[in-house]
Amino acid sequence: MRIAAPPTRHPFDRPGRPPILPASSVSEGLIDVDPFTLPPQPDAGPSRPRTAVLATPGETPVPAQPGLPAWCDLYFRAPGEDFFASRTWYDTVAAQALAPGQEAAPLVVGGVVLWPLLREADRIRSLTTPYTLSWRPLAVPAATEPALRAAGQRVGEALRAFPPTSLDAVDPEAAGLSFLLDGLRDAGLAVMEHAHFGNWHEAFPSGLRWADYLASRSPALRTTIRRKLARAGRETRFELLTRPGHALEAGIAAYVAVRARSWKPHEPFPHFDPALMRAAAADGVLRLGVLWDAGTGDPVAVQYWIVSGRRGFLLKLCHDEARRDASPGTALTALMVRGLLDDDGVRELDFGRGDDPYKALWVSQRRQRIGLVLASPRNPLGLMAVARHVAGRVRRRGLDTLKARRGAGR
Incomplete structure (x- = not known):
């Protein structure tokens, strides 16, 4: 009907x-x-x-x-x-x-x-x-x-x-x-593709444990992790928060406080992360980790992940810039990855948006997320978009050709 x-x-x-x-x-x-x-x-x-x-x-x-x-x-x-x-x-x-x-x-x-x-x-x-x-x-x-x-x-x-x-x-x-x-x-649309952002990740065989994962990392990272975890064990207290309640609210407040003291730029939507953490906790998929200073009780590093489909997704991480020398972010990442592998049994780690250099230390594969522009050549604005796309491709090819010729002449 x-x-x-x-x-x-x-x-x-x-x-x-x-x-x-x-x-x-x-x-x-x-x-x-x-x-x-x-x-x-x-x-x-x-x-x-x-x-x-x-x-x-x-x-x-x-x-x-x-x-x-x-x-x-x-x-x-x-x-x-x-x-x-x-x-x-x-x-x-x-x-x-x-x-x-x-x-x-x-x-x-x-x-x-x-x-x-x-x-x-x-x-x-x-x-x-x-x-x-x-x-x-x-x-x-x-x-x-x-x-x-x-x-x-x-x-x-x-x-x-x-x-x-x-x-x-x-x-x-x-x-x-x-x-x-x-x-x-x-339907007559031009479908134009461009690179949007890189996504670093790595899939693992079923049953991989933290010890196996750590053994597969570079010697430099293994040494750094062991050293930073030892220091964090002496100077900080780790807390993992996954469920709604007063503890989660304290963890969210810690995230807000640490982010304000971090290197992170201005947050365009400051209420998004707290709202998403609460919603994800209600669904049972949140993994919020906090490192607290053992002496003062202040938070020094915070990050949160989502566990879904046997995969762990890193959403946000930040640390107090004044504590940078202690590398609390590295220690917290190690503690979170260990829990994701040993306790949650994830089969893939996904480090989210962007090509930050540290990500390639923790995971080994990169994939491209793309953008698409859909435009009708019969629409004036669509025709302009198609022309810009074609001109950009021609320019990039010309630059690539020029670089290749210069390289061959050396």
């Missing part, structure tokens, strides 16, 4: 002009909507999610809700299975990591794929933040290759009339992504 949704208009519509996109529909309880047809929503304030609710079964669009719509649950994963594809992750992002004027705009096409998107004025992009480790469209497990390609084509057809769409932190190896991208191309 199909129920016609009330007509709505997207941001480019003008009075007296027919809507660019057709009226959407709701089919068998699954949302099947066009993503950009919602009138502006009231600002939900800094402490609540700002979510553009596009449609719910049998209802008209409604004002901002406390979290993404309930119909997204069909596509979300359990936090312990894939935390960064879970409701916990996206609700926290929507509540604490969106700038004024931004709102989450989840889109489901054909009951097959959820596209976690973000809307800002007339621009659409992925629902990603400076904290996102990986983003992808979330398909139902039974989605077939033809269904994914068709869903990609429908999204592409909707995007053709809009300015270029940016998708960030994309895992190029994500299951089903290639079929969705083929569908976008079928």
Whole structure:
């Protein structure tokens, strides 16, 4: 049974002009909507999610809700299975990591794929933040290759009339992504790829213990770890926090205090990390480690990880810059990795965003997260984006050729 949704208009519509996109529909309880047809929503304030609710079964669009719509649950994963594809992750992002004027705009096409998107004025992009480790469209497990390609084509057809769409932190190896991208191309969109950030990680055989892991590291790191752990054992107290409660709140306060005394730059969304730690603790996937000075009781190093899908993900770490000579961060990382391997039995360590030099000491593999720009050459802004992309590729090839010739002439 199909129920016609009330007509709505997207941001480019003008009075007296027919809507660019057709009226959407709701089919068998699954949302099947066009993503950009919602009138502006009231600002939900800094402490609540700002979510553009596009449609719910049998209802008209409604004002901002406390979290993404309930119909997204069909596509979300359990936090312990894939935390960064879970409701916990996206609700926290929507509540604490969106700038004024931004709102989450989840889109489901054909009951097959959820596209976690973000809307800002007339621009659409992925629902990603400076904290996102990986983003992808979330398909139902039974989605077939033809269904994914068709869903990609429908999204592409909707995007053709809009300015270029940016998708960030994309895992190029994500299951089903290639079929969705083929569908976008079928719709006439140019799909332009660029490097976004590096992700250092390492997978391990089942049952690997800390002693085995340490033996596989470089001699210099092994010596450093043993020396720093010995000093930390004399001068600090280690505490691991995983569950909600007063101890967790003290650990979060320690994180805030240490970060303020660290080398870290200004935090654009200072409430995000505390909110994510509380939410992850409620799901049982948080591993928050604190090193306390044994004499003063002050925190000197803090970091938190997420354990999900037999993998440990490092979200944030910081140490008191005044205690840098003691390397409390190194000692805390060793204590956390030991617990992840021996107690949680993780099979992969993921050190998150970026190519910080220290990461290659702890894990040995690097993979690339990419950005994608989706643009229609038939749209003036899209044509400009395609031209810039092509010009950039030509320039990079020219520079590479020049470097190779200079190298050969030495």
